[in-house]
Amino acid sequence: MINTLIDGWKLKAALEASYNYLDKNKEIVNALNVFPVPDGDTGTNMSLTMRSAINNIEKVTENDASKIIQAASQGSLMGARGNSGVILSQLFRGFSIGVNDKKEIDAQIVALAMKKASETAYKAVMKPTEGTILTIARECGEYALEICNSVKDIN
Amino acid sequence: MPLIIKNEIGSIFIEDTVIQEIVGLSVIESYGVVDKASKDSFEGIFSFFGFDPSYKGIKVTINDNDVDVDIYLILEYGVKISTVCQNIIERVKYNLKYYTGINIGDINIFVQGIRTESDL
Numbered sequence: 001m002i003n004t005l006i007d008g009w010k011l012k013a014a015l016e017a018s019y020n021y022l023d024k025n026k027e028i029v030n031a032l033n034v035f036p037v038p039d040g041d042t043g044t045n046m047s048l049t050m051r052s053a054i055n056n057i058e059k060v061t062e063n064d065a066s067k068i069i070q071a072a073s074q075g076s077l078m079g080a081r082g083n084s085g086v087i088l089s090q091l092f093r094g095f096s097i098g099v100n101d102k103k104e105i106d107a108q109i110v111a112l113a114m115k116k117a118s119e120t121a122y123k124a125v126m127k128p129t130e131g132t133i134l135t136i137a138r139e140c141g142e143y144a145l146e147i148c149n150s151v152k153d154i155n
Numbered sequence: 156m157p158l159i160i161k162n163e164i165g166s167i168f169i170e171d172t173v174i175q176e177i178v179g180l181s182v183i184e185s186y187g188v189v190d191k192a193s194k195d196s197f198e199g200i201f202s203f204f205g206f207d208p209s210y211k212g213i214k215v216t217i218n219d220n221d222v223d224v225d226i227y228l229i230l231e232y233g234v235k236i237s238t239v240c241q242n243i244i245e246r247v248k249y250n251l252k253y254y255t256g257i258n259i260g261d262i263n264i265f266v267q268g269i270r271t272e273s274d275l
Contacts, residue, residue: 036181036184036185036242036246036249036250037245037246037249039245077233077235080234080235080238081238082238082242083185083186083242086186086234086235086238086239086242087186089234089235090233090234120233123231124186124187124189124233124234125184125186125187125189125231126183126184126189126190127184129184
């Protein structure tokens with residue numbers, strides 16, 4: 001079956017799956033942590049921030065993508081830990097601005113929201129350091145915008 | 156008053172402006188910081204005329220065997236202020252220790268303002 005839209009439950013499942021994947025691999029991310037302070041806690045911080053976002057998502061009872069992503073944005077803001085957690089919460093905030101109030105989202109909206117997420121994350125720093133998660137977010141957003149028109153099946 | 160590190164063959168003098176600049180550079184690279192605020196009216200007048208040195212908003216107090224730092228900042232709206240400040244403190248502490256090897260006392264952060272979308 002070809003799906004062109006993501007509804008609230010699918011978005012929720014995707015976020016939960018990404019949390020589980022992050023939590024499973026947090027040791028690898030910890031080992032990558034060299035900037036700004038090489039204390040090796042990036043993976044743990046990100047995983048705890050995501051956990052807080054997921055906890056907030058679970059309170060949402062409506063099948064509404066915008067409500068889900070808003071809950072994630074709020075949850076990650078409340079539970080932000082460490083530099084990476086703060087950046088992650090800004091990415092969620094930008095994504096939720098991009099999604100706006102749409103109940104279901106398609107490939108174009110996902111791409112625009114990803115672009116918006118990276119813009120929001122960049123705005124909160126005077127002198128962005130390239131080669132960090134910010135670069136990844138920006139490149140992902142740009143690539144998503146490039147390919148979004150040719151995507152038929154979003155699953 | 157410069158910071159003095161003595162060893163058996165001589166002394167090293169580090170001016171407090173050097174410490175201010177190291178702190179200033181680590182602060183503007185930190186996530187969530189959009190500007191530094193003026194620490195006194197003198198700097199406020201300077202900055203009004205477009206003169207923004209890299210040590211703006213940083214106050215360094217050199218004690219007998221450690222250094223205290225006060226930082227005056229403006230943050231982005233929508234970040235968790237307590238976490239961002241904690242990150243800045245950790246980063247400044249690490250960078251100062253890394254570049255100068257001095258003992259660090261207190262690092263205090265004064266959040267003087269928040270920049271919202273409508274300010275842009």
